[in-house]
Amino acid sequence: MTNTVIPQTDPKAAYLEQRSAIDQAITRVLESGWYILGREVSAFEQEFAAFNGAAHGIGVANGTDALVLGLRALGVGPGDAVVTVSHTAVATVAAVELTGALPVLVDVDACHGMDPDQLEEVLNGRLAGGARLSSPVKAIVPVHLYGHPVALDRIMDIAARFGVPVLEDCSQAHGATFDGRIVGTFGAIAAFSLYPTKNLGALGDGGVLVTNDAALAERLRHLREYGWKERYISHDAGHNSRLDELQAAILRVKLERLGAHNARRQAIAEAYDRGLDGLPLDLPRRRPNTVPVFHQYVVTTPNRDALRTALQARGVMTNIHYPAPVHLQPAYRDRLPLGPGGLPQTERMAGLVLSLPMYPQLGDEAVASVVAALRDVAPTL
Structure with missing residues (x-):
C-alpha cells in the first residue's frame, strides 16, 4: 500500500521541474509588450517544425482548431466525408463536424489505431448495414492514440491509391516514430494539441500544425486569422485561432526537454x-x-x-x-x-x-x- 497518492498525471510537476526557465520566459514576454503572434510564436513554430523534421509550423489556439484548420486547408467542407475513428478524444470527430463535413468512423486494431482493412472498405464505398457512402471522402484522419503510431505504411498506401490526403492527429504522439521517422510528416498536414497534460504541453490551451507543403502552410496562416493576407482584408472566411506569445514562450522552454x-x-x-x-x-x-x-x-x-x-x-x-x-x-x-x-x-x-x-x-x-x-x-x- 502506498503512503501517498500517486496521480495519474501531474502537469504541475512539469512546471516545477523547469520553473526558473519558464518564469523567465513569461517575464520576457510580459516585458516585451507584444502578446499575440510575435517573435515567440514565430520562434516556436520554427523550432517545433525542426524537431519534427518538417518545413513549416503554424501555431493555433488549441488542438481542436488545429484539426479544423488542417481539414479546411485541405479543402474539406459541407457535403464532404472524412474518415476517422471513434476510439479517440471527441475532439477528433467534433473537428470534422465543425468544417460541415460528415465523419465516417472505422474500427481500430489491437494497437488502438485505425484499421487499414476497414478504411479501404469505406473508401470503396461500403458501410455498416450494407449502406453505401454517397459523400466524397476528402480526407483521412488517423489518430496516433496513446502515443503509439498507427499502421502508417498501409494507411498511406491506401490513401495514395484512392487519392485522398491524410491529416495525422498527433495530439498524443509528439516525437513518436514510425520506421525511424517522426510521425506528423507522413500525411499532408499533422495537427498537435498542446494541452497541459500532453507530451509537449502548454500552461493553458494551445495547438500547432506542421506540413512540408509551403502552399498549405500559407493557407493555414491565413485561415487562423480571419483569412487575412494583409491585415483587415479577409480573402477567405477564416477563424480567430492564434497561439499567444506567453504559451509559445513556455512551449519553447518545454520543447528543449x-x-x-x-x-x-x-x-x-x-x-x-x-x-x-x-x-x-x-x-x-x-x-x-x-x-x-x-x-x-x-x-x-x-x-x-x-x-x-x-x-x-x-x-x-x-x-x-x-x-x-x-x-x-x-x-x-x-x-x-x-x-x-x-x-x-x-x-x-x-x-x-x-x-x-x-x-x-x-x-x-x-x-x-x-x-x-x-x-x-x-x-x-
Whole structure:
C-alpha cells in the first residue's frame, strides 16, 4: 500500500521541474509588450517544425482548431466525408463536424489505431448495414492514440491509391516514430494539441500544425486569422485561432526537454512491462518498426472497474481513455456512418482500457509502488 497518492498525471510537476526557465520566459514576454503572434510564436513554430523534421509550423489556439484548420486547408467542407475513428478524444470527430463535413468512423486494431482493412472498405464505398457512402471522402484522419503510431505504411498506401490526403492527429504522439521517422510528416498536414497534460504541453490551451507543403502552410496562416493576407482584408472566411506569445514562450522552454521526457516515459513503460508481466492484464502492444512515446500506458482487463477501485484504495490514481466511443455518446449516437461490420473492437476496448500513472516526473519509487499495488490486487479480481 502506498503512503501517498500517486496521480495519474501531474502537469504541475512539469512546471516545477523547469520553473526558473519558464518564469523567465513569461517575464520576457510580459516585458516585451507584444502578446499575440510575435517573435515567440514565430520562434516556436520554427523550432517545433525542426524537431519534427518538417518545413513549416503554424501555431493555433488549441488542438481542436488545429484539426479544423488542417481539414479546411485541405479543402474539406459541407457535403464532404472524412474518415476517422471513434476510439479517440471527441475532439477528433467534433473537428470534422465543425468544417460541415460528415465523419465516417472505422474500427481500430489491437494497437488502438485505425484499421487499414476497414478504411479501404469505406473508401470503396461500403458501410455498416450494407449502406453505401454517397459523400466524397476528402480526407483521412488517423489518430496516433496513446502515443503509439498507427499502421502508417498501409494507411498511406491506401490513401495514395484512392487519392485522398491524410491529416495525422498527433495530439498524443509528439516525437513518436514510425520506421525511424517522426510521425506528423507522413500525411499532408499533422495537427498537435498542446494541452497541459500532453507530451509537449502548454500552461493553458494551445495547438500547432506542421506540413512540408509551403502552399498549405500559407493557407493555414491565413485561415487562423480571419483569412487575412494583409491585415483587415479577409480573402477567405477564416477563424480567430492564434497561439499567444506567453504559451509559445513556455512551449519553447518545454520543447528543449521533450526528447528527455519522452525517453523517461519509455523507461516507465519498460518498467511497467517488466513488473506486470504474468499478471491477468493485457499490456500495450508495440507495432513493428515503431517507437511509441507513451502519452498513456494503457492496460486492458475485463475487471477494469474493480481494478481501478482497488488501486485507488491504495493511493494509485488511474483514468479511462476513453469510457465511451464517440459514436455511442449522446451527441453522436445513431447518426454517424460506421465502417462495414460496425466497430466491435472499438466498443470492446471502451469497457477494458485503463490508463496507469504516466508522466515524466514520476519517480522510480512511485513506479515500483504502482507495480506492487497491481501485483497485489490484479490476481484477486
